[in-house]
Amino acid sequence: MFRPSLHLQRHQFVVDFVKRNKPKQVVDLGCGECSLLQKLKFHSEIELLVGVDLNGAKLSKKKHVLAPVSTDYLQPTFKQLCVQLYHGSVTQRDVRLRGFDLVTSIELIEHLPLDDLDQFSEVVFGYMAPQTVIISTPNSEFNLLFPGLSGFRHGDHKFEWTRVEFQSWALKACSEYGFKVEFTGVGEPPPGQEERFGFCTQIGVFHRLLDRDRHKSGDDVDNHFSYTLLYSIKYPSLRDHNILRKAVVSEVLYWAEKLKQEWLEELTEKREEENPVEDCVREREEHGGIFWTKGDEHECHMSHRHVSVPLHKLWTGCPKLSELTESLHNLAQLIIDDPQIKLNQDQSAVIICFLEEDLEDDGPNDLMDSGYVEANNMEKELWKTDG
Structure with a gap:
């Protein structure tokens, strides 16, 4: 009856809420197949994503x-995400789930015995005390539109509420635990039937009124650890110093090699134009271009030359x-101790060594005896980068 499916519409409702409000800590109660969590993990604002079932x-x-997938490791970002899965009942307390920004309960409460609903309210609204709670449940008034449906929509449902019944329960919870609620839903009825049937899935969005530090409920001083942690993973993040350093080193090695190759290509072009090699070196020196030297074999074992x-x-x-890196100083500090990178004495430049065969064999080879040629800056025209 619905396109996209009702299942996807419910999840999209949560995703849209996350996009607008950017919660950092989110827990999905009754996460089941983890499909909602799988969608939410792509939102960089979330730092802690938890599922309970x-x-x-x-x-x-x-x-x-x-x-995490391979690209999360190969191309880490500054996003910081930890994902955890707990085995436990939503009618039990666990201190690790207190004070979240968002709690979702999508098509869950109708699977609970009616006698457990008060305990569910106390745990979610009272003990967990999140900033926002999103609860969805079937609207039984809509069932008349399902051909051949008798009874509940699912064999495990313990009840299915009308809009009035759901709103009555929600307003009672708000009164007891200091929340306000907005009612909406997904799965629209046929045109002109909105007032009679309402949404197929009714949704309550609860916002806490009291500051979480002031709101107390029951024996909050007791730390309950009722859930069993089944899975916990931290995604690679550039906020981790070691991961950031590896990413910076990789970029430095790539761009230094790229610039070296560009310089060698221009040097070869100079030779093809029959210009003396020493003129090429002198030109770069005069223009403050790249310098290159006859290196010390103790400093570079690959060759006697480096750029x-x-x-x-x-x-x-x-x-x-x-x-x-945000600054040149930070760049130097991140690579200074890395064994893959060799810096000059004042740590202002990366030394790239190369083999003899990097140079063309044709033409004069005066560069081998040109001694030490130094300049402070590189000629702008010689280095054409993407930046």
């Missing part, structure tokens, strides 16, 4: 959908490096 075997089977690429050129020429 009574079916531990299902959680263990589905946890893989929440694991020195100033850090400031790497930082300004590679947008990603400037984004990752």
